[in-house]
Amino acid sequence: MKNRIILLLTLCLSFICVDAEELKSGSSVEKEMYAEKVKNAFRKAWNAYKEYAWGLDAVNPISKKGHNWYAEPLLMTPIDAYSTMCIMGLEKEKKEAKELIFGRLNFDKDLEIQQFEIAIRIMGGLLSSYQLDGDLRFLQLAEDLAKRMMPVFESPTGMPYRLVNLRTGKVSGEVTNPCEIGSMLLEYGMLSKLTNKPEYYEKCKRGVVAVFERRAPKTNLVGTNINVETGEWTNKDAHIGACIDAYYEYLLKGWLLFGDKDLKNMWDICKKGITDYLSDECETGYWYGHADMETGERTRTVFGALDCFYGAVLCLDKDIKAAKKLQASINKMWNMYGLEPEAIDYTNMKVLAPYYMARPEAIEANYYLWHFTKDKQYYEMGKTMFDAIEKNCQIDNGYVQIKDVRTMEKWDTLESFFFAETLKYCYLYFAPKGAFSLDKCVLNTEAHPFFKTWKN
Numbered sequence: 001m002k003n004r005i006i007l008l009l010t011l012c013l014s015f016i017c018v019d020a021e022e023l024k025s026g027s028s029v030e031k032e033m034y035a036e037k038v039k040n041a042f043r044k045a046w047n048a049y050k051e052y053a054w055g056l057d058a059v060n061p062i063s064k065k066g067h068n069w070y071a072e073p074l075l076m077t078p079i080d081a082y083s084t085m086c087i088m089g090l091e092k093e094k095k096e097a098k099e100l101i102f103g104r105l106n107f108d109k110d111l112e113i114q115q116f117e118i119a120i121r122i123m124g125g126l127l128s129s130y131q132l133d134g135d136l137r138f139l140q141l142a143e144d145l146a147k148r149m150m151p152v153f154e155s156p157t158g159m160p161y162r163l164v165n166l167r168t169g170k171v172s173g174e175v176t177n178p179c180e181i182g183s184m185l186l187e188y189g190m191l192s193k194l195t196n197k198p199e200y201y202e203k204c205k206r207g208v209v210a211v212f213e214r215r216a217p218k219t220n221l222v223g224t225n226i227n228v229e230t231g232e233w234t235n236k237d238a239h240i241g242a243c244i245d246a247y248y249e250y251l252l253k254g255w256l257l258f259g260d261k262d263l264k265n266m267w268d269i270c271k272k273g274i275t276d277y278l279s280d281e282c283e284t285g286y287w288y289g290h291a292d293m294e295t296g297e298r299t300r301t302v303f304g305a306l307d308c309f310y311g312a313v314l315c316l317d318k319d320i321k322a323a324k325k326l327q328a329s330i331n332k333m334w335n336m337y338g339l340e341p342e343a344i345d346y347t348n349m350k351v352l353a354p355y356y357m358a359r360p361e362a363i364e365a366n367y368y369l370w371h372f373t374k375d376k377q378y379y380e381m382g383k384t385m386f387d388a389i390e391k392n393c394q395i396d397n398g399y400v401q402i403k404d405v406r407t408m409e410k411w412d413t414l415e416s417f418f419f420a421e422t423l424k425y426c427y428l429y430f431a432p433k434g435a436f437s438l439d440k441c442v443l444n445t446e447a448h449p450f451f452k453t454w455k456n
């Protein structure tokens with residue numbers, strides 16, 4: 001009798017616990033259903049790649065073909081997609097992608113490539129795949145690629161050139177930007193840790209420090225363009241958007257992943273500059289605008305899809321108060337048309353660039369807030385965002401981008417980050433317990449998880 005009462009009490013208690021958990025997010029039935037929906041979206045997008053663009057960089061589902069970034073393919077989509085396949089547990093798709101990657105990927109090509117994009121998507125994807133899958137060939141490919149890109153760091157200032165020929169090592173592109181200088185620190189750092197060769201991290205960090213040292217003395221902000229040979233700024237527009245964004249992101253994430261105190265110090269100084277001179281509170285909400293890097297004077301009141309990444313960074317910096325205020329603005333921007341436009345003037349909410357490239361940043365920032373606060377509004381917004389992609393970006397045979405969010409006119413292309421990031425973040429809202437935890441890794445700017453497998 002006593003045992004029965006205990007059993008009954010335990011059962012009641014577990015129901016109460018489940019209810020409390022489910023009150024915070026959706027019911028487990030709903031989460032399972034959504035997780036399956038996101039996986040189906042991934043499978044559908046992957047099938048389009050398989051059918052029309054197999055072996056190429058990216059797919060154009062409407063015209064039923066594919067395209068490459070350069071004269072020859074570098075398998076951008078399968079490499080970017082692999083870490084998401086691992087997290088979603090898509091065994092069939094993993095096998096297909098692996099066969100393609102190991103059967104065809106070869107970096108000995110006479111191609112002049114953009115070092116930053118190749119580092120975050122391909123090198124980052126390969127390193128993360130190695131950690132998730134354990135196949136040493138991923139790591140070997142990542143190191144071969146890194147060795148071919150290393151000549152970019154041989155500039156008079158230590159800041160990397162933008163472009164490099166994968167076969168000859170010839171570099172070019174002396175005018176570059178903070179993002180393309182600093183946003184490979186996680187990738188080269190991971191390679192150093194996994195191969196036990198510190199030089200990759202050291203060379204890359206030298207460039208990061210060189211930009212930081214050239215920040216404006218009054219504002220502590222960096223500009224948009226800089227010459228790596230002279231060290232002179234060629235565009236002094238300061239903001240957190242394209243050309244700068246992940247430079248800031250990697251200062252904080254580099255500290256979190258590698259425990260490098262120099263990076264923490266640089267991040268704290270930069271964050272103060274961003275808060276003092278770029279943050280902007282007005283009638284429509286809390287935003288981050290543009291300013292002159294020297295004077296700190298406001299130059300433009302534009303905010304866009306890329307700027308949204310900053311919400312996730314604020315969460316990692318444990319500044320939940322600012323992250324919540326920013327997310328309220330981001331979600332307002334998203335809800336204006338049911339998908340976010342690329343850029344708006346935040347003082348009057350007018351659209352400046354109407355397209356939606358199926359970017360992840362708004363979904364990502366909202367996810368981080370959901371993860372750190374467990375406030376149900378962010379879970380609900382995650383559903384809204386995924387539903388919007390299903391409704392507007394889905395076509396009969398795949399997913400596409402949108403030319404204008406006011407008309408939802410389709411755009412016949414799909415960036416590889418849709419696989420690496422957009423659908424990964426959508427999935428994480430609904431993923432079963434134990435499938436993945438943000439607390440156990442640091443995601444690179446392409447959402448490839450990096451795990452700290454070493455002791456400091």
Ligand code: DMJ
Nearest residue numbers: 246359360361417445446
């Ligand atoms: C991705 O390649 C990365 O997230 C990068 O940091 C910014 N642009 C795209 C996604 O929008």
